[in-house]
Amino acid sequence: MSKSVKAASLALLAGAVLATAAPQVHAQQIATQAAVKTSSKLGLGRPALPEEIKAWDTDVRADGKGLPPGKGTVKQGDALFQERCASCHGEFGEGAGRWPVLAGGAGTLTADRPDKTIGSFWPDLSTAFDYIKRAMPYGNARSLTDDEVYAIVAYLLSMNDIVKDENFELSDKNFTSIKMPNATAFFDDDRETSEKQFWKKDPCMKDCRNAPKVTGRAISVDVTPDSKAGPKVD
Amino acid sequence: MSDKSSADILSRRKFLGAAGVAGAGVALGAKSALAEAAKPDPLITEVQDWNRYLGDGVQKTPYGMPSKFEKNVIRRDVSWLTASPESSVNFTPLHELDGIITPSGLCFERHHSGVAEINPADHRLMINGLVDKPLVFTMDDIKRMPRVNKIYFLECAANSGMEWRGAQLNGCQFTHGMVHNVMYTGVTLKTVLDEAGLKPNAKWLMLEGADAAAMNRSLPVEKALDDCLLAFGMNGEALRPEQGYPLRAVIPGWEGNLWVKWIRRIEAGDQPWQTREETSKYTDLLADGRSRKHTFIMDAKSVVTNPSPQAPLKFKGRNVLSGLAWSGRGTVKRVDVTMDGGRNWQTARIDGPVLEKSLVRFYVDFDWNGQELMIQSRAMDSTGYVQPTKDELRKVRGVNSIYHNNGIQTWLVRASGETENVEIG
Numbered sequence: 001m002s003k004s005v006k007a008a009s010l011a012l013l014a015g016a017v018l019a020t021a022a023p024q025v026h027a028q029q030i031a032t033q034a035a036v037k038t039s040s041k042l043g044l045g046r047p048a049l050p051e052e053i054k055a056w057d058t059d060v061r062a063d064g065k066g067l068p069p070g071k072g073t074v075k076q077g078d079a080l081f082q083e084r085c086a087s088c089h090g091e092f093g094e095g096a097g098r099w100p101v102l103a104g105g106a107g108t109l110t111a112d113r114p115d116k117t118i119g120s121f122w123p124d125l126s127t128a129f130d131y132i133k134r135a136m137p138y139g140n141a142r143s144l145t146d147d148e149v150y151a152i153v154a155y156l157l158s159m160n161d162i163v164k165d166e167n168f169e170l171s172d173k174n175f176t177s178i179k180m181p182n183a184t185a186f187f188d189d190d191r192e193t194s195e196k197q198f199w200k201k202d203p204c205m206k207d208c209r210n211a212p213k214v215t216g217r218a219i220s221v222d223v224t225p226d227s228k229a230g231p232k233v234d
Numbered sequence: 235m236s237d238k239s240s241a242d243i244l245s246r247r248k249f250l251g252a253a254g255v256a257g258a259g260v261a262l263g264a265k266s267a268l269a270e271a272a273k274p275d276p277l278i279t280e281v282q283d284w285n286r287y288l289g290d291g292v293q294k295t296p297y298g299m300p301s302k303f304e305k306n307v308i309r310r311d312v313s314w315l316t317a318s319p320e321s322s323v324n325f326t327p328l329h330e331l332d333g334i335i336t337p338s339g340l341c342f343e344r345h346h347s348g349v350a351e352i353n354p355a356d357h358r359l360m361i362n363g364l365v366d367k368p369l370v371f372t373m374d375d376i377k378r379m380p381r382v383n384k385i386y387f388l389e390c391a392a393n394s395g396m397e398w399r400g401a402q403l404n405g406c407q408f409t410h411g412m413v414h415n416v417m418y419t420g421v422t423l424k425t426v427l428d429e430a431g432l433k434p435n436a437k438w439l440m441l442e443g444a445d446a447a448a449m450n451r452s453l454p455v456e457k458a459l460d461d462c463l464l465a466f467g468m469n470g471e472a473l474r475p476e477q478g479y480p481l482r483a484v485i486p487g488w489e490g491n492l493w494v495k496w497i498r499r500i501e502a503g504d505q506p507w508q509t510r511e512e513t514s515k516y517t518d519l520l521a522d523g524r525s526r527k528h529t530f531i532m533d534a535k536s537v538v539t540n541p542s543p544q545a546p547l548k549f550k551g552r553n554v555l556s557g558l559a560w561s562g563r564g565t566v567k568r569v570d571v572t573m574d575g576g577r578n579w580q581t582a583r584i585d586g587p588v589l590e591k592s593l594v595r596f597y598v599d600f601d602w603n604g605q606e607l608m609i610q611s612r613a614m615d616s617t618g619y620v621q622p623t624k625d626e627l628r629k630v631r632g633v634n635s636i637y638h639n640n641g642i643q644t645w646l647v648r649a650s651g652e653t654e655n656v657e658i659g
Contacts, residue, residue: 041428041429041431042378042379042425042429044371044375044378044379045361045369045370045429046369046370047367047369048362048368048369048370052360052370053362056360056442056498056499057362057363057499057501059440059507059509061503061505061507061508062505062507062508065503088317097317100317109519109523110521110522110523114519114634116514118514121519121525122513123508123513124508124513126508127508127509127510127513127514130450131509131514134450135346135347135446135447135448135449135510139320139347141347141446141447141448142448185523185524185525186513186517186524186525186526186527187524187525187526187527188526188527188528189526189527189528189529191529191531191533194630195622195630197626198533198620198621198622199617199618199619199620200618200620201618203570203579203612203620204579205570205578205579205580206579207577207578208576208577208578208579209575209576209577210577211575211577212574212576212577212608212658212659213658213659214646214656214657214658215658215659216401216656216657217401217646217654217655217656217657218401218402218403218404218543218655218656219404219654219655221400221401221402223312223402223403224312224403224404224405225310225311225408
């Protein structure tokens with residue numbers, strides 16, 4: 001039986017039950033109506049039009065899916081970056097004040113204070129394109145053309161020494177050939193194996209340890225609100 | 235008091251003898267009403283204004299607010315944490331609250347481009363990608379779908395993140411206040427996805443917000459179909475603007491960043507997108523330079539909210555220790571509390587609803603003799619996971635993973651009753 005025939009016959013059955021309208025068939029009537037409901041869609045919403053999908057679906061995946069046609073050079077990106085980005089991110093992506101640093105930090109991920117930038121940390125170049133296009137410049141998002149985003153990403157590649165030539169042109173054609181330095185350093189959540197020891201059947205309840213000593217106090221750091229200075233936190 | 239009462243057990247234990255902190259019973263400022271009963275209390279013997287004159291009429295405040303005497307019960311921020319208040323966070327005043335439901339106006343906020351102001355009549359939700367039929371819904375459409383009501387905690391992945399290197403902020407509002415727990419009203423994500431019809435190769439969804447950050451995250455389809463919601467209500471009324479009005483994602487037990495607010499689009503795909511919020515952010519850097527990704531679940535955690543640095547002990551004798559526990563893996567099965575820095579533990583009394591992926595409230599009713607205390611709480615969940623110490627976490631992860639710090643918190647209660655955020659060794 002096709003879906004629509006099935007739905008129609010169920011509707012007929014429901015109608016017949018309603019017509020009898022006897023109290024003893026009430027439960028059956030409810031059950032039949034429920035069956036109609038779960039076997040068909042609610043029929044809410046309307047088809048999304050191609051123009052609408054195009055307007056909102058701007059995301060770009062790591063494999064390049066979603067990249068729009070376009071291109072931009074490091075040089076073009078430099079000019080755009082100085083005009084649109086440098087007031088917060090610095091002329092070379094080094095970050096002004098407390099604003100995010102976009103370049104540098106190579107080899108610092110095992111350091112005491114890692115410098116996690118696009119070059120030192122980000123696994124995929126697509127993320128830079130997707131994020132800049134959807135959310136930057138901060139306070140004026142969605143104001144860059146696709147070519148401008150390509151150019152700015154090319155400039156960021158250059159500031160991170162991932163491309164060396166200032167005439168380098170990034171485009172939808174060569175985009176996925178760029179490999180990011182930290183691409184292979186991510187792995188899926190492994191807590192259930194690497195932290196297996198935290199699943200303890202019977203945690204200690206009595207005489208569990210030696211007399212504790214205070215080793216650190218928040219009041220000595222003194223950064224609780226009203227203080228303006230403090231460590232940097234993402 | 236029966237012999238089995240936790241208070242008696244605690245007071246008999248003399249747990250601090252070995253800690254070498256002999257509190258000689260320093261007199262505290264506040265005295266109980268009983269102690270002052272020798273002189274008649276003018277609050278009783280004299281007629282008070284509120285007992286004589288009329289108060290406000292019924293329509294003075296068509297939407298009520300808390301008493302002016304509760305003006306300290308507010309969200310607070312820490313200005314040095316972030317470069318801009320529009321991409322920032324504030325904190326729920328956990329030390330001022332009780333029970334498990336967070337009042338809507340006190341639920342901590344985390345935005346990436348400020349609070350989007352959206353007329354619900356102008357809001358659209360699009361489903362596209364690997365679906366049989368891409369669809370657009372209005373809020374009216376969504377409100378015609380079968381509804382559910384669910385209570386869940388939402389914890390920011392970065393809650394307690396400032397504490398990885400040691401005790402930094404003095405107050406559970408700041409160390410643990412990126413969490414809230416409300417009743418959501420909405421529709422299951424499955425209901426909405428079924429309308430469009432997921433294709434068999436749809437393994438991941440991308441959720442996207444309508445705000446200026448257009449925040450996007452990848453969500454596995456199994457989770458989406460399991461227990462996720464699209465909510466338009468919280469605590470019985472519409473979502474607050476700062477919580478995603480008119481529509482937000484609810485991803486029970488998983489890090490707050492996935493709970494996309496002002497949600498406008500869901501795309502189905504066959505792999506994750508590697509968006510900024512799942513690569514640059516919300517990945518956990520380990521000591522060896524590698525990083526965990528997709529660390530979705532918030533592990534079992536707890537904190538004593540009273541006493542705490544913002545809520546010191548005021549009285550010797552009878553006191554109520556109160557706290558919160560939660561787990562993204564299921565229900566909280568047990569909470570243990572120590573007052574001697576982890577040497578001896580007792581099981582706290584959980585009171586109120588114990589729901590899956592929700593806050594639970596625990597208490598220890600105890601007598602305090604004025605000795606210094608080192609208070610900790612330790613949650614266990616229905617999977618058998620026991621909340622670890624911070625040092626146990628640091629051994630596995632180092633100190634630079636920013637997110638997912640569920641380590642045991644220590645409060646040092648001094649003889650004066652003042653309470654400090656400390657680390658102990």
